[in-house]
Amino acid sequence: MELSVNGSKTFCYTGGKVFDPAKPTAIFIHGVLNDHSVWILQTRYLAHHGWNVLAVDLPGHGQSGGDPPASVEAASEFVLALMDAAGLTKAALIGHSFGSLIALETAARAPDRVSHLVLVGTAFPLKVAPALMEASQNNPEKAIAMVNTFSHSTLAPPPSSMGPGTWVYGSHKALMRRMLARNPRVNIFHAGFKACDAYAGGDAAMTKVTAPTLFVLGQSDQMAPVKAAQSLIRAAAHGKVVVVPGGHNMMAESPDAVLMAMKDFLGP
């Protein structure tokens, strides 16, 4: 569905169901150079199991207009504005990578508006290696190849985002290329990495979160290794940790494990 947020068209995938104000809502926030479709094997299920799903395309990404958020803080203001636009007083926030920092910051800024917090493939600080940062600006194709290699852990993933026969390496690469091509005005790749790299408030934000928090971490994640989430886990007052098989792109490499972790945590 399309919403107007801060005057810009904002696309949210709803998992094949019409938004129903009577149900609880889960907002899914993707990572750098991704869009709503990275959540296909978690969102559609939850949408058919009692939840409203709003898997957003962040501003400047995919089907959404506007400028990409310049910082995690700005992105969290966008999420709160999105909730206002959708008429939501409260929602579960689920974020991956860059999106996990956005969810975290939002939950710290407005603790009473967040029912659950799910941080997938998270780490703090989320520093971007200088070579990758530079490539994202000057040689995005090279940076896509680097991210893609770091984000995957197996040559034999199970049936995934397009069902059996999906080649996860290739589909992730194609999505990143598409996201770059869709926004010729701004390099959203570099903008996203800069926002991740600059974010300094993670540990402090975690201490302000009151919602129960689930960490979903990939056993073989090279982008956000399990150990890099430990300071957030220590700072979380109500944290639960689930380690799933797979790399940073665990929503595609371990779709069922990620879904079941969320389902158990979110409850009926």
Added chain:
Amino acid sequence: MPGYSDPGFDTLALHAGAAPDPTTGARAVPIHLSTSFVFESSDQAAALFNLERAGHVYSRISNPTNAVLEQRVSALEGGIGAITTASGQAALHLTIATLMGAGSHIVASTALYGGSQNLLHYTLRRFGIETSFVKPGDIDGWRAAVRPNTKLFFGETVGNPGLDVLDIATVSAVAHEAGVPLLVDSTLTTPWLLKPLEHGADLVYHSATKFLSGHGTVIAGIVVDGGSFDWAASHAASGKFAELAEPYEGFHNMVFTDESTVGAFLLRARREGLRDFGACLSPHSAWLVLQGIETLSLRMARHMDNTAKVVEYLASHPFVSRVGHPLLESHPSHALAQKLLPRGAGSVFSFDLKGSREQGKAFVDALQVFSHLANVGDCRSLVIHPASTTHFRMSDDALALGGITQGTIRLSIGLEDPADLLEDLKRALRAAEKAGV
């Protein structure tokens, strides 16, 4: 497989899509000859049917052995995913039927396999899909053939029968200007010789019957999606591809381009095309193709070496008037082949004897190592004489239009000792000359 670079071609050819079986420890890919797969629960069953979760339900739609093949060929081509089909023809039909219906139009190369030509020129016309044919090298012709209802460009990497090399980058640019994708038949080149997606093609298919399986044992097809074509953008601009970008009543009103930003084609092709047309591949056949792919690079290298030797021999033989292979400077696609196909332009080609239809038959009958049959891409060397077999009903004039003479012979060079192939050809050429006396 953690690492700092993507795996190489040979590693992918052996490992993409397959890990040791977690239940039995089997290292080779098991053949899952099972029509159906048990649901974990009623909830999982419903979720699988509604595409909320991914998994196998029924082998017409998907199968674990076929899925390995799909992942493997996707990996080798640089695609996002693939669908295996009963044959190469089924892959072509599935692709077209997913992208368009009656009232649509295709622009295709004139240099096509006869089966593809039949499908486009006769059969699809009956279902309201028109095709305009243009010479593959006529770039203005591709552009001029575009109509408001054009949905697809289609050509072969090396076109039948003259091995015209398709300038994929240029033709795909014209296709993209027109807001349509380029589909390429890559059967004769395989990803070891050329990866069309890297040059701008959007969809690639194979008759896996040929070099991918490589042993002349199986009929199989596969279509790979490059994930590069923006169906939603084209739909927004022109209204085309409503099949992918508007709610589909036949599947829960799913909007495939919302569901998967890059994989809408594959979602619909599997959920509609395999479901309704049903031209699925047997898992046993999929396994045979996988077995072939494991040695694809070794075989293709040998195919190319043997082909170079045979081409050189025939080109210098006094009873041969023409050898149609891009290895030769005289071939119209020589320069393009050097650029796009540095490892070789395939091992299937034709040459002309200086002789009559009878002499052509005598040549074929005298061969002992080459097998006379209607296939290409076997590990064994193959031969056919079009004027007396595949094209026997055609007049001399009609043959000439197709670039075929009474003495045209088509070869598919196999993996035998090259000296034995040359000896066999030498003997048969002598027999053909004698038959003319």
